[in-house]
Amino acid sequence: MRRLRKEKLREIFAETEVRKKDLIVPVFIDENIKKPVEISSMPSYFRIPLDGVCDEISSCLDLGLKSFILFGIPSYKDEKGSSAYDREGVIQKALRLIKKECGDAVIVTDVCLCEYTSHGHCGIVKNGEILNDPTLELIAETALSHAEAGADIVAPSGMMDGMVKAIREKLDDHGFEDVPIMSYSAKYASNFYSPFREAADSGFAFGDRKSYQMDIHNSDEALREIELDIKEGADIVMVKPALAYLDIIRRAKDTFNIPLAAYNVSGEYSMVKAAEKEGWLDGKAIAYEILTSIKRAGADLIITYHAKELAEMLD
Numbered sequence: 001m002r003r004l005r006k007e008k009l010r011e012i013f014a015e016t017e018v019r020k021k022d023l024i025v026p027v028f029i030d031e032n033i034k035k036p037v038e039i040s041s042m043p044s045y046f047r048i049p050l051d052g053v054c055d056e057i058s059s060c061l062d063l064g065l066k067s068f069i070l071f072g073i074p075s076y077k078d079e080k081g082s083s084a085y086d087r088e089g090v091i092q093k094a095l096r097l098i099k100k101e102c103g104d105a106v107i108v109t110d111v112c113l114c115e116y117t118s119h120g121h122c123g124i125v126k127n128g129e130i131l132n133d134p135t136l137e138l139i140a141e142t143a144l145s146h147a148e149a150g151a152d153i154v155a156p157s158g159m160m161d162g163m164v165k166a167i168r169e170k171l172d173d174h175g176f177e178d179v180p181i182m183s184y185s186a187k188y189a190s191n192f193y194s195p196f197r198e199a200a201d202s203g204f205a206f207g208d209r210k211s212y213q214m215d216i217h218n219s220d221e222a223l224r225e226i227e228l229d230i231k232e233g234a235d236i237v238m239v240k241p242a243l244a245y246l247d248i249i250r251r252a253k254d255t256f257n258i259p260l261a262a263y264n265v266s267g268e269y270s271m272v273k274a275a276e277k278e279g280w281l282d283g284k285a286i287a288y289e290i291l292t293s294i295k296r297a298g299a300d301l302i303i304t305y306h307a308k309e310l311a312e313m314l315d
C-alpha cells in the first residue's frame with residue numbers, strides 16, 4: 001500500500017479534494033454599525049456594516065471564493081419579525097448593493113425570522129409556543145423579498161414543517177420560478193450554534209429550539225426530513241452542523257441523488273480558533289482536515305467560516 005503514498009504520487013491518488021468553488025462564505029451584515037466589529041467568540045470573524053459589504057465580497061472574489069450566504073442584523077425587531085420581509089430591510093438593501101457592484105458573486109440568503117424577532121425564535125410565538133403554520137406565510141414573504149432584491153438562492157433555516165413548499169409556491173406565483181431553494185433540511189438542536197447567536201444577535205428570550213430543530217439522538221429522522229424537503233421542491237438539501245454529524249452527511253449522500261450542503265457551524269470554528277490561540281493545534285491544518293472530512297463524508301458544498309483563511313492554501 002505504501003507505493004502509492006510516495007510524495008509525488010500521493011496527490012494523483014487523492015480521492016477527495018476541497019475546492020474553492022465548494023465553499024460558501026457566511027457574511028454578517030449589521031445595519032447598526034459603521035465599522036466592522038469582531039465577534040468575540042469567533043476570532044478574526046467580523047460583522048460588516050451595510051456600506052462595507054461590497055468591499056468584503058470583492059476581497060473574497062479576489063481570493064477566488066465565489067459564493068456567500070448573508071445573515072442580517074436589523075435596526076429593529078418585533079414579535080412578527082417584520083424587518084425580515086421589509087423591502088427596506090438590511091438584507092434587501094445589501095442584495096441590491098451587491099447586485100449593482102459585485103454581480104459575479106453567487107448570493108445565498110438565510111431565510112429565517114430569529115434575527116428579526118424580539119423573542120429570538122424562528123417563528124410566531126403564542127403562549128410560549130412556536131406556531132408552525134402562521135409562520136409559513138412570513139417565511140415565504142421573506143424569501144420573496146430576497147428574490148425580488150436579487151438573491152440567487154434562498155436558504156430557509158427555520159425548521160418549520162412545510163417551509164420549502166410555502167416558499168416554492170410563493171416564488172413561483174411571483175415569477176421567480178428560477179430561484180433555487182437550499183433547505184436546511186436536517187438541522188439539529190445543537191449547542192454548536194452559540195457563537196453564531198452572538199454574531200447574529202439571535203439568542204432567544206425563553207426556552208430553546210428543541211420543538212423545531214432535530215433531536216441530536218436521531219439519524220433516521222434526518223432522512224425523513226430530507227425526503228420531505230425534496231418532495232416539497234428543495235433543489236439543494238443541507239445537514240447542519242457538519243463535523244459531529246458526518247454520519248448523517250454520508251447517509252444523506254448514499255440515500256438521495258441531490259446536491260448536498262453541510263454547514264461547518266460557528267462552534268466548530270470557535271473550537272479550532274481557541275486551540276490555535278493556545279498554540280495547541282495548527283489551526284489551518286486542522287481546518288483543512290475538517291473540510292476534507294466533510295467532503296469525504298459526501299458534502300458537495302460547505303458553508304464555512306474558514307473559507308477566507310484557507311483560500312490561499314486551496315490554490
Ligand code: PBG
Pocket residue numbers: 110112114122157158192193194195196197202209264265266267
Ligand atoms: C438561523 C440560523 C442559525 C444558524 C444559521 N442560521 C442559528 C440557530 O438556528 O440558532 C447557525 C449557524 C452557525 O452556528 O454557524 N436560524
